[in-house]
Amino acid sequence: MPTLDPAALLSARYGPGPSAVLSVPGRVNLIGEHIDYHLLPVLPIAIDRRIQIAFRRREDRRIRAASDVFGDREFDWTPRLQASPAGDWENYLKAAAMAVQQKWELRAGIDVAVVSDLPPAAGLSSSSALLTGITLALLRANGVDANFEELMQVLPEGEYFVGTRGGGMDHAAVLACRQDCALLIHFAPVSATPVPIPPDLAFLVAHSLTTAEKSGGARAEYNARRTAGSSGLRQLGFDSFAEALAQHSVGDLKAMAASRLRDPEQRCFRHVITESGRVTRAVEALEHGDGMTLGSILNASHVSLRDDLRISNADLDELVVAATASGALGARLTGAGFGGCAVILCRANELEKVRAGVVERYYARRSGFVPEVHLLAAKPCAGALYL
Ligand code: GLA
Numbered sequence: 267m268p269t270l271d272p273a274a275l276l277s278a279r280y281g282p283g284p285s286a287v288l289s290v291p292g293r294v295n296l297i298g299e300h301i302d303y304h305l306l307p308v309l310p311i312a313i314d315r316r317i318q319i320a321f322r323r324r325e326d327r328r329i330r331a332a333s334d335v336f337g338d339r340e341f342d343w344t345p346r347l348q349a350s351p352a353g354d355w356e357n358y359l360k361a362a363a364m365a366v367q368q369k370w371e372l373r374a375g376i377d378v379a380v381v382s383d384l385p386p387a388a389g390l391s392s393s394s395a396l397l398t399g400i401t402l403a404l405l406r407a408n409g410v411d412a413n414f415e416e417l418m419q420v421l422p423e424g425e426y427f428v429g430t431r432g433g434g435m436d437h438a439a440v441l442a443c444r445q446d447c448a449l450l451i452h453f454a455p456v457s458a459t460p461v462p463i464p465p466d467l468a469f470l471v472a473h474s475l476t477t478a479e480k481s482g483g484a485r486a487e488y489n490a491r492r493t494a495g496s497s498g499l500r501q502l503g504f505d506s507f508a509e510a511l512a513q514h515s516v517g518d519l520k521a522m523a524a525s526r527l528r529d530p531e532q533r534c535f536r537h538v539i540t541e542s543g544r545v546t547r548a549v550e551a552l553e554h555g556d557g558m559t560l561g562s563i564l565n566a567s568h569v570s571l572r573d574d575l576r577i578s579n580a581d582l583d584e585l586v587v588a589a590t591a592s593g594a595l596g597a598r599l600t601g602a603g604f605g606g607c608a609v610i611l612c613r614a615n616e617l618e619k620v621r622a623g624v625v626e627r628y629y630a631r632r633s634g635f636v637p638e639v640h641l642l643a644a645k646p647c648a649g650a651l652y653l
Contacts (some may be wrong), residue, residue: 270334272320276379279332285320286406290399292316292390293439294471295600296611297567298545300575302433303492304499304507305453306542306551309461309549310435311646312443313471315384317392319399323407323544324375330621331359331400332379334486343375349427357428362400369416372408385639387617388473389606394436397425414442414651418456429562431489432602443649450549454508463646464555468614471600471607472589472624472639474581475632478604488602491534491575498527498535507538516543530576536572561596562610568598568608577603585628592623609644617643 270614274286291312298308324330330340343363350356366372378400384392402637405412438451438458447460478484495507502522504510510519516539523535531631537549542565551560568586572578582599589597590611600609612620621641629635 270381272318272379272381275332275334275381276320276377279338279379280322280633283322283324286403287317287318287320288399288402288406288650289653290315290395290402290440291443291647292392293382293436293443294469294607294644295435295439296469296510296562296609297541297598298435299541299547299567299571299600299603300491300495300557300577300600301507301538301541302435302451302453302543303431304495304538305433306507306511306538307450307452307545308433308435309448309450309545310439310443311448311463311469311644312439313390313642314646314647315390315642317380317382317395317399319378319380319403321376321378321403321407324377327608328375329359329363329404330377334381336380343373355396358396359400361424361427362404364427364472365397365401365420366404368420368423368483370405370408372410372411374408376403376407378403385473387477389601389638390471391436391440393428393602394421394425394432395440397421397428398437398440398650406494408426411482414438414458415456417441425518431492439649440507441649442653443646445511445648446646448552448646449649450545454506461485461549461552463552466556466614467557467560467595468617469521469644469646470589470594470610470612470617470621470624471642471644472585472610472628473607474579474585474599474605475629475634475640476572476579476581476605478602478606484602484604487577487604490530491577494530494534497539498523498531501527502533502535506537506619507542511539516540526638531576533576537570540570540574557611557613561594564596564598564609564611565590571599571603575603579605581605582608588627589620589622591627592620594620628650
């Protein structure tokens with residue numbers, strides 16, 4: 267997908283002059299789904315599709331932003347910003363401005379130009395990448411070189427302005443991933459540890475061609491999963507999942523849930539504790555270069571997301587089956603669910619075979635498939651802080 271040069275777009279819109287450029291990749295979660303908001307570790311990778319932002323400082327408080335796709339916006343950076351209509355990308359600019367002012371007293375506005383080859387609404391975190399990119403641009407234009415921990419204090423919270431109450435996985439991944447590595451992210455306290463991906467393993471990200479409407483019912487469903495997990499935890503008398511898992515084995519916790527919780531609390535609680543164990547085992551499998559084990563862990567995660575958390579759909583289930591039938595080592599839905607993408611693990615030397623198999627078994631029966639948007643080789647790349 268050809269993209270414009272962001273500095274050229276900035277000059278075309280706002281006049282010639284010096285500018286700085288930064289870039290923020292998308293992300294795909296390998297494992298640890300719907301547990302980041304319970305503050306349990308997750309394991310995503312950043313991918314080689316990105317948002318690029320050219321920016322320059324202004325001497326007033328105006329924020330002006332140009333996008334080749336979404337159009338141009340501008341507003342004054344006042345302490346209290348009113349949300350724009352739902353779905354307007356101006357909300358991401360405002361969310362970034364609000365995130366920054368949670369922690370820093372800054373008010374020099376910026377001119378920015380944004381270009382992207384990261385497909386929007388595809389479960390690849392284009393919205394967190396945009397929020398993160400504008401936040402970094404505002405900070406850097408004001409001379410602030412914020413570190414990972416500081417950014418993680420404001421970014422997940424900042425996203426609430428655009429209406430999502432996710433966890434911190436997406437921001438951590440797009441900031442702190444390293445080339446050829448997955449990132450083991452802990453949240454309490456926040457830390458990020460690279461886990462090298464063995465060179466003989468490769469990932470595909472396949473879009474199911476069904477999309478969860480972030481603003482609609484899917485958001486309510488997402489929040490309902492979060493609430494059910496937390497409520498199950500409280501009913502069993504724990505303050506946090508970390509505490510529960512430190513005091514009891516997964517087997518014991520499952521037994522407690524079976525005898526003392528009803529559904530959906532029982533199912534959601536079970537997903538969280540078993541998924542947490544799968545993250546630990548996935549890290550070990552990567553460290554041992556054991557692709558077969560990693561594949562079976564991904565498959566088990568999909569089953570848990572389908573049957574316990576219940577965030578899959580018939581298309582995602584079929585896509586996962588198509589991937590394994592095509593020779594993948596494992597596959598699972600990735601991201602928030604209710605549509606969106608699956609992540610597929612395969613041997614690097616079988617990537618093209620698996621890709622062709624998925625096209626034949628899944629996409630050939632559907633309309634609207636655009637290979638360079640819907641079926642990507644996800645090469646683990648560096649996040650915005652390490653590019
Ligand atoms: C969305 C959220 C993340 C995470 C995933 C599910 O992508 O933004 O924080 O909760 O869903 O794992």
